[in-house]
Amino acid sequence: MPRDIPPLAEVRRITEKKRDAWWTVMLVDPVATPLVRWVARYTRATPNQLTWGAFLVGLGSAACFAQGDWRWLLLGAVLYHVSFIFDCMDGKLARLTGTGSVFGAWLDFVFDRIRVLVCSVALMGGQYARTDDVLYLWLALAVASLDALRYIDSLEIFKIRHGMRKQIKARMRAARKAENQAELAFMEDLLRENPEADLETDRDTVAPLEPVAPQEPVAALEATAMPGATAALEATAAPVSAQVPAPRRPAVVDLHQEFRRRFPWWVRCRNFLQRHRIRAHLISGIEFQMGVFIIGPAVDAVVATTVVSGALLLVFELAIIYKLLLSTRDFTRTINSFETAEERVPAATSVSS
Secondary structure, eight states: OOOOOOOOOHHHHHOOSSOOOOOOOIIIIIHHHHHHHHHHHHHHOOHHHHHHHHHHHHHHHHHHHHHHHHHHHHHHHHHHHHHHHHHHHHHHHHHHHHHOOOHHHHHHHHHHHHHHHHHHHHHHHHHHHHHHOOHHHHHHHHHHHHHHHHHHHHHHHHHHHHHHHHHHHHHHHTTTSSTTTOEEHHHHHHHHOTTTOOOOOTTTTOOBBBOTTTSOOOOOOOOGGGGGHHHHHHHTTTTTTTSOOOOOHHHHHHHHTTHHHHHHHHHHHHHHHHTBBBOOOOOOOHHHHHHHIIHHHHTTTTHHHHHHHHHHHHHHHHHHHHHHHHHHHHHHHHHHHHEEEEHHHHHEEEEOO
16 A cells, blocks of 8 residues: 655655755756655665665676676666666655664765775776776776765865864853853855855955954844845744843854855855755766766766866865865954953953942
């Protein structure tokens, strides 16, 4: 008997990410989401079973790549795309049915890395056997290395950003011990929760966070710079009676203000992409894999597409590292502003006494 599963529109809302790779948004979700709804309704398949399915189809893709002939390369490219669809379906099924697990997340990550490694060796090894060109051996090493580098870099950047946010939250918690201090929010969180917000950030609308002494307003990046975010914040605020002072809006910390100031045009591009659920990191590990294992084999241009995909991946990774560098400068200024405010508080107290 079919299970009671929501309509497709609701399934999309539940299972599709607010921001995702453009390849996933345009070429995977339109197929994967209806399939997930069908699987959830008519089968008892689990997310881990779909993960295994994606892995086995990926191995089939590698077997085709190893043959070297273009017809086999084309079949391998099709199978790789099917494997990636299954790979996206496991997470969607977990979100839709509430059957996700920590082990499943680990299994998905490990199988993804193995699939890339095996397909790299099979694709380039098949071409080497066909041409005796040692360049393909170097390309196999390059593909595996770039895939590993991309995930290691992503993990380390996440850890650094998490550490910066944790330190700022700790300092703000200490500041809120003083009476009448505002809450804290991060600009990137407000933008993530409000993809429709049309933020135009420039020198006039962006100011550094500057905690101040008690009873004084907090000079910060206010949500008024973001119409969409402001509406979301005000909608969550509880009604306040006339006798009770109105609560302060959250102080908003923007750890990317220097990047936005230097590249204001990118803010507009980012807003456009995000309104279509596409993340700003246009060439990530997903697009890199698709270039190497789908586009290259399909058009029988393995060397050219691998080199171009690898170069674009490196360009975007370097851009993210540069953005991280600018973000650390914003972080330093924010921490220094706390220290300046802490120095002013004792001085203000001594004067009043």
